[in-house]
Each structure stands twice: as C-alpha cells, then as structure tokens.
Amino acid sequence: MMAELAVFAVISGLFTKKIAANGLWAFVAVISAQIAGRAVFMGLIALTQSITPFTPAMIWSQIQTGFIGLAVQAVLVPGIIILLWKLMIKDGSND
Numbered sequence: 212m213m214a215e216l217a218v219f220a221v222i223s224g225l226f227t228k229k230i231a232a233n234g235l236w237a238f239v240a241v242i243s244a245q246i247a248g249r250a251v252f253m254g255l256i257a258l259t260q261s262i263t264p265f266t267p268a269m270i271w272s273q274i275q276t277g278f279i280g281l282a283v284q285a286v287l288v289p290g291i292i293i294l295l296w297k298l299m300i301k302d303g304s305n306d
Contacts, residue, residue, distance in 0.1 A: 219245070234289075240289075
C-alpha cells in the first residue's frame with residue numbers, strides 16, 4: 212500500500228500545473244493515479260510472489276475491497292478541487 216500511495220502522489224503531482232490552469236484536469240489526474248497505483252500493486256505482487264504467495268482470489272478480493280474507495284475518491288477529490296479552483300478564480304477577480 213505504501214508504494215501504491217507513493218505512486219498516487221507522484222502521478223497527481225505531475226498534473227499540478229494543468230489542474231491550476233483548469234480544475235477539470237483533476238479527474239484525469241485522479242483516474243491516472245489510480246490506474247498507475249493499481250499497476251504498481253500488481254507489479255509488486257508479481258515480484259514478491261515467491262516470498263508471499265498471492266492467489267488470484269486474494270488479489271481480486273483486495274481490488275474489490277478498495278473499489279468503493281477509489282470510486283468515491285474519483286468523484287469527491289476532483290469535485291473539491293474544482294470547487295476550490297472556482298473560489299480562487301472568483302476571489303482573484305475581485306482584486
């Protein structure tokens with residue numbers, strides 16, 4: 212999970228300038244970070260298979276358990292970012 216969260220942070224960070232210019236990029240950033248994070252998770256499972264054997268059922272169970280959180284995150288995080296982005300633009304235009 213630590214590696215997955217680190218990937219989330221790196222991928223999201225790569226979109227910082229685009230999100231600052233247009234808050235809608237937050238959707239792309241979150242979805243991209245989630246896909247890359249899951250890919251790293253699967254890669255680490257493949258690398259550590261000889262040390263800690265994972266069955267396909269265990270892997271699928273982990274993905275299912277996290278899916279609701281990923282779906283909520285994919286909606287709420289961009290929504291909050293877009294709201295804050297609009298508030299910052301509105302506040303900036305009052306100067």
